Amino acid sequence: MNSKVQKLEEIIKHSATAEELAEIERLVKQAKSRGIGYGGKVFGDIQKVIDETGGKAGALIRVLQQAQGMIGYLPTPVIATISRDLKVPLSEVYGVISFYHFFSMKPKGKYVVQVCMGTSCYVKGGDKILDVLKRDWNLEPGGITADGRFSLEIVRCLGACGLSPVMAVGSDIHGRVKTGKLNDILDSYN
Amino acid sequence: MIKKLTSVAEMNKIYESARAAQATLEEQTQVKVHLGSCGIASGADKVLNAFNRELDILKLHQTTRDEKPGVIKIVIEKAACIGLCGIEPTVTVLVPGKEKAIYFSVDEAKVKRIVREHLLQGKPIQEWLLDLKAPRMALQETRVLHNQDLDPMEIEQYISRGGYLALARVLSQMKPEEVLEEIKKSTLRGRGGAGFATATKWGFVRSAVSSEKYVVCNGDEGDPGAYMNRAVLEGNPHSIVEGMAIGAYAIGNVKEGFAYIRAEYPLAIETLSHAVAQARAFGLLGKDILGTGFDFSIDIFPGAGAFVCGEETALLISIEGKRGNPHQRPPFPANVGGGLFGKPTTINNVETWSDVPQILLQGASWFTNVGNEKSKGTKTLCLVGKINNPGLVEVPLGIPLGKLVFDIGGGIPNGKKFKGALLGGPSGGVIPAEAINTCIDYESVAAQGAIMGSGGVVVMDENNCMVDIVKNSFLQFTSEESCGKCTPCRAGIPQMLAILDKISRGEAEMTDLDLLNQLAEMITATSLCGLGQTSPNPVISTLRHFREEYESHIIDKKCLAAICRHLFKSPCQHTCPVELDIPGYASLIKEANLLKLMH
Numbered sequence: 001m002n003s004k005v006q007k008l009e010e011i012i013k014h015s016a017t018a019e020e021l022a023e024i025e026r027l028v029k030q031a032k033s034r035g036i037g038y039g040g041k042v043f044g045d046i047q048k049v050i051d052e053t054g055g056k057a058g059a060l061i062r063v064l065q066q067a068q069g070m071i072g073y074l075p076t077p078v079i080a081t082i083s084r085d086l087k088v089p090l091s092e093v094y095g096v097i098s099f100y101h102f103f104s105m106k107p108k109g110k111y112v113v114q115v116c117m118g119t120s121c122y123v124k125g126g127d128k129i130l131d132v133l134k135r136d137w138n139l140e141p142g143g144i145t146a147d148g149r150f151s152l153e154i155v156r157c158l159g160a161c162g163l164s165p166v167m168a169v170g171s172d173i174h175g176r177v178k179t180g181k182l183n184d185i186l187d188s189y190n
Numbered sequence: 191m192i193k194k195l196t197s198v199a200e201m202n203k204i205y206e207s208a209r210a211a212q213a214t215l216e217e218q219t220q221v222k223v224h225l226g227s228c229g230i231a232s233g234a235d236k237v238l239n240a241f242n243r244e245l246d247i248l249k250l251h252q253t254t255r256d257e258k259p260g261v262i263k264i265v266i267e268k269a270a271c272i273g274l275c276g277i278e279p280t281v282t283v284l285v286p287g288k289e290k291a292i293y294f295s296v297d298e299a300k301v302k303r304i305v306r307e308h309l310l311q312g313k314p315i316q317e318w319l320l321d322l323k324a325p326r327m328a329l330q331e332t333r334v335l336h337n338q339d340l341d342p343m344e345i346e347q348y349i350s351r352g353g354y355l356a357l358a359r360v361l362s363q364m365k366p367e368e369v370l371e372e373i374k375k376s377t378l379r380g381r382g383g384a385g386f387a388t389a390t391k392w393g394f395v396r397s398a399v400s401s402e403k404y405v406v407c408n409g410d411e412g413d414p415g416a417y418m419n420r421a422v423l424e425g426n427p428h429s430i431v432e433g434m435a436i437g438a439y440a441i442g443n444v445k446e447g448f449a450y451i452r453a454e455y456p457l458a459i460e461t462l463s464h465a466v467a468q469a470r471a472f473g474l475l476g477k478d479i480l481g482t483g484f485d486f487s488i489d490i491f492p493g494a495g496a497f498v499c500g501e502e503t504a505l506l507i508s509i510e511g512k513r514g515n516p517h518q519r520p521p522f523p524a525n526v527g528g529g530l531f532g533k534p535t536t537i538n539n540v541e542t543w544s545d546v547p548q549i550l551l552q553g554a555s556w557f558t559n560v561g562n563e564k565s566k567g568t569k570t571l572c573l574v575g576k577i578n579n580p581g582l583v584e585v586p587l588g589i590p591l592g593k594l595v596f597d598i599g600g601g602i603p604n605g606k607k608f609k610g611a612l613l614g615g616p617s618g619g620v621i622p623a624e625a626i627n628t629c630i631d632y633e634s635v636a637a638q639g640a641i642m643g644s645g646g647v648v649v650m651d652e653n654n655c656m657v658d659i660v661k662n663s664f665l666q667f668t669s670e671e672s673c674g675k676c677t678p679c680r681a682g683i684p685q686m687l688a689i690l691d692k693i694s695r696g697e698a699e700m701t702d703l704d705l706l707n708q709l710a711e712m713i714t715a716t717s718l719c720g721l722g723q724t725s726p727n728p729v730i731s732t733l734r735h736f737r738e739e740y741e742s743h744i745i746d747k748k749c750l751a752a753i754c755r756h757l758f759k760s761p762c763q764h765t766c767p768v769e770l771d772i773p774g775y776a777s778l779i780k781e782a783n784l785l786k787l788m789h
Contacts, residue, residue: 060511061494065453092512099513099673100494102453118414119612119648120574122663156497156667158454159417160228161574161646162275162581171456173231 027075060088060096064103073104101155109144109151111189114168118157126165130154132179137186150186194473197481201358204472205349212350219264219309222282222339226271226424227457233297234279240301241266241281248305264309270338270425273582274320275574282339283308292320325597326579331560333568334544335584337426342461345468348428354474356550357432360439361482369440370396373546375554377566382408382500382539382644383617383720385565385632388546391536394524396441398534403444405437406530406537409451409458410505412497413615414667416646418570419540421582423451423458426544427465431488433543435475436550438486441536445485448509448530452493463490497616497671501719502537504673506530515675516719539644541570562588565631573599575648576606585630592626595649606651610735614643616664617724619731620656639731641724655753656736657743660728661690668725679722682713686729693740694754696747703740707733 063082068074074097083090097103115121115129133139133152144151150169160166163175167185174185195201223229223238250264274280277294283304284290291314293304300318307313320327332338340347348354360369374389395403407430411419423430430449438444449466451459466488469475477485491509498504499514502523508514509530521528529535545567549557558566565587571594574580578600585594591611595601602608610620613630619640621628628634635642650659669683689706692698710726710733717723733740742748749757750765758764763772778787 061508062491062511065492065494095513096511100496102493102495117663117667119615119646119659119663120415120580122414123575123648123650123654123659127662155454156671157412157414157416159411159420160231160275161415161417161572161648162228162278163231164574164580166231173227175228175231 024075024077024081027077028071060086060093061100064093064097068103073107076105079105101153107144107148109148111150111170112153112168113139113150113186114153114155114158115141116156116158116160116164116166116168117154118161120157120161121165124164126167128179129165129167129177129182132182136183149189192471194471195480196473196478198358198362201354201480204346205352205355208346208350211346215265216284217286219286220267220282220284221264221309222267222269222284224269224272224274224278224280224282224338226278226421227455228275229271229278229280230457232278236298237279237281237296237301238266238268240298241305244301244305248310250305250309268341268343270340270342271421271582272338273335273421273584274579275582276578276580277320280320283314285309285312288312290322292322293318294320325593326583326600329585329589329593329598330583331568331586332584333548334422334426334429334541334570335582337429338421342425342427343464345428345465345472348426352551353428353547354432354469354472356547357435357474358480360436360550361480361484366396366440366442369436369550372550372554373440376549376557377554378542378545378549378557379565379632380539381541381545381569383614383641385642388538388542391524391538392437392441394522395529395534395536398524398526400526400534401443402531402533403441404530404533404535405434405441405444405447406506406509406535407434407447407449407540407543408500408502408505408537409449409455409462409540410493410500411452411455411540411644412500412671413617413644413646414663415574415612415615415648416572416644418572418582418645420455420458422540422544422570423455424461427462428469429544429547430462430540431465431469431475433546434488435479435486436546437536437538437543439484445487447486447488449488449490450493450499450505450509451490452499453495459490459492466490496673497667498673498719498721501721503528503719505537506535513673515673516721518718541644560586562629562631564633569630569642569645571630571645571647573647573649575612576602576651576654577649578603588629588631588634590626591621591628591630594630594647595626599649602649602651606653609650609652609654610656612640612648612650612659612728613646614641614727615646616668617641617720617727618643619727620650620735622735624735639727639734641727653751653753655749655751656732656739657690657694657749658751658753660732661687661694664728665690665725668721672721672725676716676718676722678713678716679718679725682709682717683722683725685709686713686726690729693743694749695756696743696754698744700741700744702744703733703737 067078079093083093117126139145139152141152141154158166158168160173165177167174167177169189221241223234225234245264274294279296281293281296307315370389378388379385409419409423434447475487493499496514499508501516504514504516523529523535523537526534561567568584569587570584572582583598608623610622612620613635621638621640625638628638632642665683665687669687672679672683674680686709689702710729713726714723747757752761752764760773
């Protein structure tokens with residue numbers, strides 16, 4: 001990996017096309033308006049991560065984590081820029097993104113609902129939570145509600161097994177979820 | 191402003207002052223709110239706020255050291271999780287000269303009464319208190335978890351308990367060989383899986399010829415049902431930092447360590463990052479630690495969510511920023527060419543690292559004074575599933591399973607029958623109720639066809655169907671998590687899954703069981719890494735202990751736990767001893783068709 005990373009502006013200037021730039025700006029704006037990602041100076045921040053970790057261990061994964069944290073997901077133009085900047089082939093970047101569950105190339109909901117299907121939660125009926133989400137919210141694993149409010153993921157163990165069955169909405173963990181209370185929990189997120 | 195410590199003498203001085211500060215603190219009434227991830231999920235932060243609010247109203251806050259006589263001053267503190275996951279939030283109240291009191295299931299309403307009656311009038315509210323003499327607490331031996339009552343964000347509190355003294359002593363008074371010898375004497379074994387002797391592992395890396403070596407902390411705790419590492423990372427992070435520094439010194443030529451922590455544990459990443467930063471500020475990490483010329487730093491690498499990255503070769507390659515595909519061993523990580531960036535590397539579990547400082551501080555003989563013949567020391571276990579007292583416990587190795595489930599765990603809820611306990615997650619197996627006297631140590635657990643793993647104990651009762659659990663909770667999981675590099679794992683696990691699916695639908699034949707067995711043996715024998723090799727364990731183990739359950743699905747088309755829904759219309763009819771058509775019966779009652787009912 002290249003340890004002497006150029007300034008991002010320069011990279012964009014010579015490697016990102018005008019269309020790509022416009023597209024990235026549009027996507028970031030869209031993400032912001034939907035309340036996902038934390039926005040910020042996306043490229044400035046990504047550049048900071050690259051400067052800090054460029055050439056160091058795991059630069060690619062860290063940069064991707066940062067980028068996803070900012071935009072909420074990893075749109076293609078962003079991936080293309082990161083690939084060029086770190087001098088990692090696009091195919092390899094895609095390989096990493098598709099390998100790890102954490103990364104997503106599709107926009108997620110404003111709140112990501114994670115239903116735990118680890119052994120403890122499964123034993124305690126975590127699958128019933130999924131049934132209700134399907135029935136009342138038309139939400140299936142990997143899916144997103146029409147209004148973009150919630151997207152659903154299945155996770156294997158959030159490490160809160162003492163509270164099984166567990167569901168996370170955004171960064172809040174809800175324990176001992178009863179299917180009857182599920183809709184109230186989700187309604188409290190706007 | 192923190193002054194960087196530049197000598198062992200300064201370290202000792204700060205220990206004395208930290209201890210004095212802690213002693214002063216202990217002269218006050220202390221309220222400790224336990225803020226682990228589970229506690230916060232149950233509302234512990236609201237409880238903390240409620241205490242602060244309440245004390246503000248009553249003007250009882252400890253603000254200055256010169257308090258007026260006769261006025262009770264109270265210190266509210268944050269502390270780590272003490273493992274009572276089922277009854278969070280928990281609050282410890284320490285009144286000087288009085289016994290420790292732990293309140294459980296505290297909410298904002300309870301806070302008011304606790305402040306007024308216990309803190310002000312000195313009358314503990316007995317009915318809300320946890321019985322500390324009950325087996326749940328009394329049978330535990332807290333060593334790795336001995337700092338859970340401290341604020342993990344405060345390095346001085348860790349130092350006040352003798353933290354970093356082991357590092358100071360090791361660096362100033364011991365040769366690396368002596369450190370290794372002490373670890374060898376302690377017979378410490380890896381706490382993350384197979385129980386490999388830690389000293390041997392370190393010895394391999396030490397003897398590997400290379401000018402650059404690494405130590406790695408495996409915090410990619412992915413086994414469903416296990417979260418003990420999270421609790422240690424969140425509650426005792428400095429013990430890991432100190433342990434890694436000691437390991438680095440013992441191994442030699444190690445300048446850098448990596449802590450790989452799974453992304454699902456944001457609080458753990460935050461706490462450990464904070465601990466590393468504090469240690470650096472104190473001069474306990476970085477260049478020329480305590481003026482001894484020893485350099486060591488720790489970098490935290492957040493995982494990106496892949497179960498296979500708990501496997502050592504996959505974890506290392508993930509730190510390098512690539513897909514976490516495991517590679518063939520040898521070369522082992524300890525060998526030249528096999529470790530991180532091709533350098534010799536030792537990888538230990540969070541708990542193993544956390545055990546190290548205490549072994550050096552208190553001596554190997556202290557460590558070995560609990561445990562049984564081949565497994566010494568303590569182990570943190572997560573008791574979860576169908577159990578009355580779910581939570582995190584630390585017990586001496588060798589405790590019988592029954593004691594764990596019934597004495598500490600309080601037995602099975604709703605008077606249901608204990609069916610078995612799953613140890614070792616998706617790589618482990620089930621210890622059936624018949625083998626309830628099995629001791630929890632590496633060898634005895636393995637003899638039952640399970641593994642110790644990281645220490646998750648998922649308890650199952652008569653209402654759990656083994657076929658269903660193995661299928662939906664384990665093989666489904668391992669088939670999704672298979673990295674796809676080798677064929678036995680990538681293609682074999684889905685085949686086992688398909689057979690189990692057939693069984694759960696009542697479409698299987700008895701020959702399918704043989705096929706399942708064959709597949710299991712083949713996958714075990716030919717897979718590349720631990721994930722594949724151990725993925726058939728739940729199948730093998732349940733076929734061994736619960737074969738009749740598989741047979742009843744195949745021959746009688748019955749799922750006695752009434753879980754496999756393709757086999758029946760309604761659970762009541764399916765398990766009815768006189769095989770009554772209960773749904774039909776109920777609908778006739780609804781129609782009030784008495785004539786038909788008679789028939």
